[in-house]
Amino acid sequence: MKEIHINCDLGEGGKYDKDLMPLISACNIACGGHAGTLDSMHHTVDLAMEHNVEIGAHPSYPDKENFGRKSLQIEAKELHRSIEAQILSLKQIAEAEGTKLTHVKPHGALYNDAQKDEKIAQIILDAILEFDDPLPLYAPKNSVIARLAEGKVKVIFEAFADRNYNTDYSLVSRKDPHALITQKEHVFKHLFSMVSEGKIVCHNGQKIDCDATTFCLHSDTPNSVEILKFLHEKFWAENIRIKHNS
Numbered sequence: 001m002k003e004i005h006i007n008c009d010l011g012e013g014g015k016y017d018k019d020l021m022p023l024i025s026a027c028n029i030a031c032g033g034h035a036g037t038l039d040s041m042h043h044t045v046d047l048a049m050e051h052n053v054e055i056g057a058h059p060s061y062p063d064k065e066n067f068g069r070k071s072l073q074i075e076a077k078e079l080h081r082s083i084e085a086q087i088l089s090l091k092q093i094a095e096a097e098g099t100k101l102t103h104v105k106p107h108g109a110l111y112n113d114a115q116k117d118e119k120i121a122q123i124i125l126d127a128i129l130e131f132d133d134p135l136p137l138y139a140p141k142n143s144v145i146a147r148l149a150e151g152k153v154k155v156i157f158e159a160f161a162d163r164n165y166n167t168d169y170s171l172v173s174r175k176d177p178h179a180l181i182t183q184k185e186h187v188f189k190h191l192f193s194m195v196s197e198g199k200i201v202c203h204n205g206q207k208i209d210c211d212a213t214t215f216c217l218h219s220d221t222p223n224s225v226e227i228l229k230f231l232h233e234k235f236w237a238e239n240i241r242i243k244h245n246s
Helices: 017-023 038-050 076-096 108-116 118-128 144-149 184-197 224-237
Strands: 002-004 006-010 026-030 054-058 137-139 155-160 199-201 207-209 214-216 240-242
Touching: 002 184, 006 017, 006 038, 006 054, 006 224, 017 038, 017 224, 026 038, 038 054, 038 076, 054 076, 076 118, 108 118, 108 144, 118 137, 118 144, 137 144, 144 155, 184 199, 184 214, 184 224, 224 240
Parallel strands: 002 240, 006 026, 006 214, 026 054, 137 155, 155 214
Antiparallel strands: 199 207
């Protein structure tokens, strides 16, 4: 049976972490930049371990006020230190609990900026490379950060199951009412095209290539648990299972 890999951003203070964790393949844990405390990191790591879910660091601009969704004008050294410290804090917690991190996925505006800004992309990569065993990076196809990572950091291409796309692989702005896909049937149709055809159907109907091997579903969508349960059911009917280690 074919498998697909689903990841969620967790440890952000949302209501659904406990219900989502058994349904996903990997979690990206907020580590103090846009959200997250030492207590929430410990709790989310424990929850991931309970369900044998892969654990990744989810660093962002140090901006809890805007939940990391606003680009910051910040000195390169300061941003580097912040990203490195965020990853390190979660890494130490995971190792103290007897497990290890499997990847890094930037959050929000940092993720979007690294898609097109060489300076920001290089700062993230330099922070990852501070560690003796650099962690793989979740990144979108056709992004600056993926190009700069070649030969330095392993890239795992990611696509979004519940976000609409522009034809240049950028996500439709959250300011647009059509940015998010929240109806479970539409999420399945969007994701099934990526998995079965290797194509993303953009907001304008045009199709672009998709070679992602992990797919993100946002945990703060009010019906996210319902969507994931529906995806499990629909993909199983197509002889495809959502990867889970338990």
